[in-house]
Amino acid sequence: MRILSVGGTDFVQAWKNMGHHVLSMGKGAGHDVPLEHLIGPRELWEILSARDFRPELTVWVDRCRPLEVFGLERLPGVVVGYSIDQYCNPWHVPYSWAFDLFLVAQKDYLKLFWDPRAWRECRWFPLYCRLDMDRDPGMERDxxxxxxxxxxxxxxxxxxxxxxxxxxxxxxxxxxxxxxxxxxxxxxxxxxxxxxxxxxxxxxxxxxxxxxxxxxxxxxxxxxxxxxxxxxxxxxxxxxxxxxxxxxxxxxxxxxxxxxxxxxxxxxxxHSATVRAREIIRLAEDLQASGAGSRRKNGMRVVREHLLKTYASLATDKEIPLPPEHRRFYAEVARDACLETFG
CATH class of the missing domain: 3.40.50.2000 (Glycogen Phosphorylase B;)
Structure with a gap:
């Protein structure tokens, strides 16, 4: 399976070990596509086209940072999101509509994501350890x-x-x-x-x-x-x-x-990253078989309504420490979402 990993990288090596073709994208070291600035939908597609990479599965993993890559909701295949810190990032609730499946690390917050109009599934998906880093060294416990x-x-x-x-x-x-x-x-x-x-x-x-x-x-x-x-x-x-x-x-x-x-x-x-990575693949295969991507695309108007809320929140929330150019970017994509949705 061709997997586009956006944000956190904890599952990337596990997917590679399973034989999947993974392309990782995000800020910081360790990504195949390191980002120096925010990426809009057109630039995202240009990056994927230049690498001849058409994802069958896209996974956004929260790093407790504002959005860096836009347009995931338009990608082919199955799109999955994983919210780590939803308790301090209320914009994750409207953003969840960009995905076919949205995973929530804290079980009691699931109810915030429920909506009678929803076709996308939300489920509890606990955090984990990384066994390549988190292991018992067998030393004296002094x-x-x-x-x-x-x-x-x-x-x-x-x-x-x-x-x-x-x-x-x-x-x-x-x-x-x-x-x-x-x-x-x-x-x-x-x-x-x-x-x-x-x-x-x-x-x-x-x-x-x-x-x-x-x-x-x-x-x-x-x-x-x-x-x-x-x-x-x-x-x-x-x-x-x-x-x-x-x-x-x-x-x-x-x-x-x-x-x-x-x-x-x-x-x-x-509760290891490998266990979670395997479960994401299993869930994605079920979604792929059920035509989840088509449901998302058919409901794109509702998706854009919620993305408008997401971008407007990021552009205006003074509690989020952001440089002015980022706020302007969020305001611009909010305007574009508004025009696409309401004309």
């Missing part, structure tokens, strides 16, 4: 508890105070940067999220062989893991409870090791 991540993220004012309270009673290595070397030496990784989402750290830490102590939240946590057997949980933002659970677990190293091992096996079996 770090009792660790946290690696942004310490004062602007969208998460609770993290700093929570970690300070937790560390007062439970000494913890807290740092930013490369997580795998620290997780690979940790007995427990404490996890804290923005709005109760299942974040990447949950899957990465488990894959690195640490026991994960994470918030007891919704968004499909109990379908992804079994608390008490594969992970440990604490009430959200309750540092006292998290401290007590961590200390009890550290005092019982045999049980803690069993939880870590079961958590690692669970992510290796069910």
């Amino acid at each position: 770090i009792p508890v660790s946290f690696v991540g942004t310490l004062n993220p602007p969208l998460n004012p609770d993290r700093g105070p929570f970690l300070r309270r937790f560390r007062q009673a439970c000494p913890t290595i807290v740092q930013q940067g490369a997580y795998a070397p620290i997780f690979g030496r940790s007995r427990i990784v404490i996890n804290q999220s923005v709005v109760g989402e299942l974040n990447f750290r949950l899957f990465q830490a488990a894959a690195c062989g640490a026991a994960v102590l994470t918030e007891d939240v919704e968004n499909g946590l109990r379908e992804a893991f079994v608390p008490g057997e594969e992970i440990l949980v604490y009430p959200r933002n309750d540092a006292s409870a998290a401290t007590r659970i961590a200390q009890e677990a550290l005092a019982d190293p045999e049980r803690l090791g069993e939880i870590a091992l079961r958590g690692k096996r669970r992510v290796q079996r069910d």
Whole structure:
């Protein structure tokens, strides 16, 4: 299958290993087509034509950045989108109409995408680990508890105070940067999220062989893991409870090791990038057989209505840090969508 991958690259190597012909496009290193600027529909088609690449499957993978490539809804074959951070990117809801299938990383947000007019399918598609990067090095676990991540993220004012309270009673290595070397030496990784989402750290830490102590939240946590057997949980933002659970677990190293091992096996079996890549192919083949691309093209007027909302939101939302030239670009494509839709 010829696959155009736009945005995130975590599934690219898995698809190549399966024998698919993959062309990746996006900003940053590691892409076949590295982008230096925003790409409109005409330029997108020119790039594909120059490479004689007619995709049978196009997959947009969210990188928590505004749109960089426009016109995916016009491409042949099946078009799939994967929203990672829908909880802080409301424009993903109208943008989902550009796709035959839209995958949503946080289960409780699925209801936001429901629409009685919809022909496109939306489904829960949890995050994952990358087993080429997230693995147990088999080293001595000389770090009792660790946290690696942004310490004062602007969208998460609770993290700093929570970690300070937790560390007062439970000494913890807290740092930013490369997580795998620290997780690979940790007995427990404490996890804290923005709005109760299942974040990447949950899957990465488990894959690195640490026991994960994470918030007891919704968004499909109990379908992804079994608390008490594969992970440990604490009430959200309750540092006292998290401290007590961590200390009890550290005092019982045999049980803690069993939880870590079961958590690692669970992510290796069910929550790796390779598992997700295979599932996308399976879903795309079903969509291809059912003629999903034709339904999208026949409903293009409704698609354009929603894309108009998407582009207008990106052009005007002052909470999104964008350079003026990007806002002008979004305003221009919003105008074009308006003219195509309403004449």
